[in-house]
Amino acid sequence: MRRSLLIAAAIAALTVAAExxxxxxxxxxxxxxxxxxxxxxxxxxxxxRSPFRGRIFLEANGLSPSEEEALAATLQGAGYREVPxxxxxxxxxxxxxxxxxxAEEVARLAEDAALQQRVADxxxxxxxxxxxxxxxxxxVDPLGVGPALVTRLARRASGSxxxxxxxxxxxxxxxxxxxxxxxxxxxxxxxxxxxxxxxADFFALExxxxxxxxxxxxxxxxxxxxxxxFFLFTRRFVxxxxxxxxxxxxxLAGLLAIRAFYPEVFTIxxxxxxxxxxxxxxxxxYLSGIEATRRSRALLGVxxxxxxxxxxxxxxxxxxxxxxxxxxxxxxxxLLAFLAFLLPYRxxxxxIRFRTFRLRGWVAPPWLLASICGxxxxxxxxxxxxxxxxxxxxxxxxxDGLAREAEYFQGKLEAASLGNVAAxxxxxxxxxxxxxxxxxxxxxxxxxxxxxxRDEAAQAATLGMxxxxxxxxxxxxxxxxxxxxxxxxxxASPPGRRLGEWDYLRALGDIGPVLWMDEVRGARYVHAGLLxxxxxxxxxxxxxxxxxxxxxxxxxxxxxxLGALFLLGCAAMAVYLAWIQRSVARTLYVxxxxxxxxxxxxxxxxxxxxxxxxxxxxxxxxxxxxxTDYTSVAISGDHGNVxxxxxxxxxxxxxxxxxxxxLARHPILRSLGATVVAGALPTLVFALLVRLRGExxxx
Amino acid sequence: MSAWLVxxxxxxxxxxxxxxxxxxxxxxxxxSLAADIVQTKEGRYWARPLVxxxxxxxxxxxxxxxILDPVHSTVVIEGERLRVLTDKGSRDMGAVAGDPRxxxxxxxxRALASFDLAALERDFSLSWGARDIVATPxxxxxxxxxxxxxxxxxxxxxxxxxxxxxxxETTRIEFRNVERVR
Numbered sequence: 111m112r113r114s115l116l117i118a119a120a121i122a123a124l125t126v127a128a129e130x131x132x133x134x135x136x137x138x139x140x141x142x143x144x145x146x147x148x149x150x151x152x153x154x155x156x157x158x159r160s161p162f163r164g165r166i167f168l169e170a171n172g173l174s175p176s177e178e179e180a181l182a183a184t185l186q187g188a189g190y191r192e193v194p195x196x197x198x199x200x201x202x203x204x205x206x207x208x209x210x211x212x213a214e215e216v217a218r219l220a221e222d223a224a225l226q227q228r229v230a231d232x233x234x235x236x237x238x239x240x241x242x243x244x245x246x247x248x249x250v251d252p253l254g255v256g257p258a259l260v261t262r263l264a265r266r267a268s269g270s271x272x273x274x275x276x277x278x279x280x281x282x283x284x285x286x287x288x289x290x291x292x293x294x295x296x297x298x299x300x301x302x303x304x305x306x307x308x309x310a311d312f313f314a315l316e317x318x319x320x321x322x323x324x325x326x327x328x329x330x331x332x333x334x335x336x337x338x339x340f341f342l343f344t345r346r347f348v349x350x351x352x353x354x355x356x357x358x359x360x361x362l363a364g365l366l367a368i369r370a371f372y373p374e375v376f377t378i379x380x381x382x383x384x385x386x387x388x389x390x391x392x393x394x395x396y397l398s399g400i401e402a403t404r405r406s407r408a409l410l411g412v413x414x415x416x417x418x419x420x421x422x423x424x425x426x427x428x429x430x431x432x433x434x435x436x437x438x439x440x441x442x443x444x445l446l447a448f449l450a451f452l453l454p455y456r457x458x459x460x461x462i463r464f465r466t467f468r469l470r471g472w473v474a475p476p477w478l479l480a481s482i483c484g485x486x487x488x489x490x491x492x493x494x495x496x497x498x499x500x501x502x503x504x505x506x507x508x509x510d511g512l513a514r515e516a517e518y519f520q521g522k523l524e525a526a527s528l529g530n531v532a533a534x535x536x537x538x539x540x541x542x543x544x545x546x547x548x549x550x551x552x553x554x555x556x557x558x559x560x561x562x563x564r565d566e567a568a569q570a571a572t573l574g575m576x577x578x579x580x581x582x583x584x585x586x587x588x589x590x591x592x593x594x595x596x597x598x599x600x601x602a603s604p605p606g607r608r609l610g611e612w613d614y615l616r617a618l619g620d621i622g623p624v625l626w627m628d629e630v631r632g633a634r635y636v637h638a639g640l641l642x643x644x645x646x647x648x649x650x651x652x653x654x655x656x657x658x659x660x661x662x663x664x665x666x667x668x669x670x671x672l673g674a675l676f677l678l679g680c681a682a683m684a685v686y687l688a689w690i691q692r693s694v695a696r697t698l699y700v701x702x703x704x705x706x707x708x709x710x711x712x713x714x715x716x717x718x719x720x721x722x723x724x725x726x727x728x729x730x731x732x733x734x735x736x737x738t739d740y741t742s743v744a745i746s747g748d749h750g751n752v753x754x755x756x757x758x759x760x761x762x763x764x765x766x767x768x769x770x771x772x773l774a775r776h777p778i779l780r781s782l783g784a785t786v787v788a789g790a791l792p793t794l795v796f797a798l799l800v801r802l803r804g805e806x807x808x809x
Numbered sequence: 810m811s812a813w814l815v816x817x818x819x820x821x822x823x824x825x826x827x828x829x830x831x832x833x834x835x836x837x838x839x840x841s842l843a844a845d846i847v848q849t850k851e852g853r854y855w856a857r858p859l860v861x862x863x864x865x866x867x868x869x870x871x872x873x874x875x876i877l878d879p880v881h882s883t884v885v886i887e888g889e890r891l892r893v894l895t896d897k898g899s900r901d902m903g904a905v906a907g908d909p910r911x912x913x914x915x916x917x918x919r920a921l922a923s924f925d926l927a928a929l930e931r932d933f934s935l936s937w938g939a940r941d942i943v944a945t946p947x948x949x950x951x952x953x954x955x956x957x958x959x960x961x962x963x964x965x966x967x968x969x970x971x972x973x974x975x976x977x978e979t980t981r982i983e984f985r986n987v988e989r990v991r
Contacts, residue, residue: 223897224836225896226897227897230895237884240973240978243975595856
């Protein structure tokens with residue numbers, strides 16, 4: 111009784127600590143940070159200036175006034191506030207670029223008819239209530255150089271950005287209330303194809319909904335299936351009680367362990383923790399019902415199983431992906447907490463007895479296992495390393511509707527040559543870095559602002575024209591404004607200065623929504639929209655700044671790293687097992703099904719032509735962590751009936767747990783579940799049906 | 810329904826002061842509005858107080874602000890576009906309309922011309938007096954150019970005067986001969 115009270119108090123304390131200390135993060139993409147600090151800095155700075163950050167975009171065509179009104183009310187109710195796409199640039203900064211206008215255009219703007227028109231327009235706008243501010247523009251820029259520059263510089267982009275109304279921009283509320291975002295999305299969907307919408311809020315909402323569905327469905331089903339299995343194998347409710355309460359302890363301990371290292375926990379990690387039941391089942395099963403006569407054998411199996419599991423999970427800690435590290439931390443802490451929880455119940459656990467059964471096994475000589483391992487390795491080498499590539503779409507959940515919207519807006523960005531912006535290293539002038547890439551078909555030179563850059567001689571001609579016409583312009587504009595009742599104090603000196611290519615790009619970044627150059631750690635980069643992904647040695651060093659290519663490249667790099675860690679983990683497990691089992695044949699027995707499974711996976715990826723993703727590597731690590739236990743426990747217990755019964759129960763529990771993930775909405779979980787089931791099932795069958803010849807005994 | 814609103818408005822009127830219901834009732838179902846306006850502007854950019862006579866014509870799709878004197882011109886607002894008609898010709902001020910400050914100003918003018926309280930409330934905090942409403946722009950509404958707007962109504966809830974204050978000027982708009990078609 112006292113023991114149970116202590117446990118209940120501990121659970122209550124852990125729950126309070128977990129509940130008070132956690133902040134959740136819905137979008138797994140936010141766990142990604144580039145290893146290369148220069149690339150990370152370039153990306154962050156480009157995205158920080160991005161007019162897409164913290165906003166949603168709506169494009170509506172043909173809505174009735176009542177629909178417009180209802181939509182506006184819903185958006186307002188959800189806390190969205192309409193904002194301009196870009197902040198109005200300071201006119202003085204725009205006029206810095208005056209020399210970029212051709213001299214003949216300046217001459218045309220300075221003609222008397224053009225000045226009369228400009229002043230008349232300004233006076234008309236200024237006559238609107240609150241419109242007087244517009245006269246400041248006339249005072250600062252009497253010639254209208256600013257609008258002429260904007261027209262000239264934006265010609266290419268605006269001419270090809272595609273059809274559709276101008277998007278409306280809304281500032282996202284903070285914090286985001288998902289219920290309200292859901293209402294906005296539902297109303298937008300109901301308006302059909304007349305409305306297009308995009309924004310990180312919708313991705314966060316859909317991931318939130320998916321994860322919450324998955325938490326509920328996967329945890330409930332996993333628990334139910336495991337309860338049934340336990341009851342069938344032991345007919346003792348005490349074991350079920352230990353599993354359920356112990357899993358709560360391990361869940362809370364896992365969460366608190368993450369909190370010790372990270373301020374936020376990814377909600378998808380919470381879903382993943384439903385798989386703890388499987389790890390805990392294994393530990394509980396292998397530690398239960400150990401007979402005194404076979405104690406050393408049984409404990410060898412336990413040490414092999416738990417040791418390899420911990421080794422497999424520990425390897426994941428060396429990965430750079432925060433999400434994976436959180437999963438590993440939670441798993442290790444959860445497993446250790448469960449073992450600690452079982453300590454006070456040692457006598458109860460010892461008293462458990464399992465239903466046994468007799469299986470007709472097939473005895474394999476060591477040479478055959480060695481041959482199978484050899485053939486598998488040869489097959490793997492012959493097939494060669496599979497393609498490793500992870501795309502952002504496989505990493506987060508999105509409905510087909512949202513995917514279509516993303517594609518629609520991506521098309522618009524591509525039409526404006528902003529779909530795949532990259533930072534190109536430029537040790538000298540930016541044009542000398544871009545021109546070879548344009549010749550190679552990587553960059554559309556005509557779409558780049560440098561195509562409209564006027565060299566210093568041409569700029570000098572424009573500045574000369576401005577100097578010559580300015581005194582007359584200044585006097586005439588003041589005269590015309592006075593007729594309309596306005597009093598203007600036009601600057602005595604004309605605008606504009608000579609700009610080199612770098613200053614020109616910097617000035618464009620200052621007045622527009624897009625950065626066209628950057629300087630990181632002493633190196634300069636020119637930004638340009640790419641027509642395809644960079645390839646070949648001459649295109650190395652280019653950093654893609656669009657979220658999709660950036661995250662695709664990042665995830666692919668992380669996948670390769672996780673692949674290397676996985677191989678290291680396998681090697682560590684092999685060494686550990688060889689040391690603990692003190693037998694090459696027994697170690698070969700443990701790894702035979704895994705090598706066959708690895709060959710099967712490799713062949714399947716080749717045949718299907720699909721790449722291995724980061725989720726597959728996460729799955730392989732779990733396969734190694736879970737499935738080596740079946741063979742190591744079976745071999746440690748000399749294929750005894752009790753051990754095989756335990757292996758069957760643990761295996762069925764793991765397969766049920768991971769098969770349940772097939773019902774998840776989140777693609778990471780579905781892929782993870784499929785990979786673990788595909789790897790664990792053959793290993794389980796092998797452990798149950800294949801036996802090592804008796805003389806190959808271990809310690 | 811409108812009749813009930815009008816009756817409600819009259820009942821409230823008997824108690825003195827204007828209410829949102831009264832203003833909504835007055836403008837509900839209007840298909841067009843026309844008014845003669847005398848506008849006085851004073852401020853940094855005006856040599857002396859500038860008095861203009863203006864004809865305002867409003868329909869849900871279009872606002873026309875015709876300045877009769879001292880210099881004749883017409884500003885037409887359609888959606889987020891602004892067109893200026895002067896004796897020099899007609900000009901689509903796309904660049905002006907593209908300026909976010911003026912886009913916000915156009916949104917404000919459209920809401921003002923139609924006395925659309927819901928639209929005004931999206932961008933302004935409204936404070937209700939006995940005969941007037943004082944509107945101050947909400948933070949981040951993109952209407953930083955405006956400091957304060959005051960709308961004054963008569964006993965029947967009809968608009969009489971609007972004062973608009975910006976950093977550069979104050980504008981006083983007095984309404985005469987308001988004609989509304991339902």
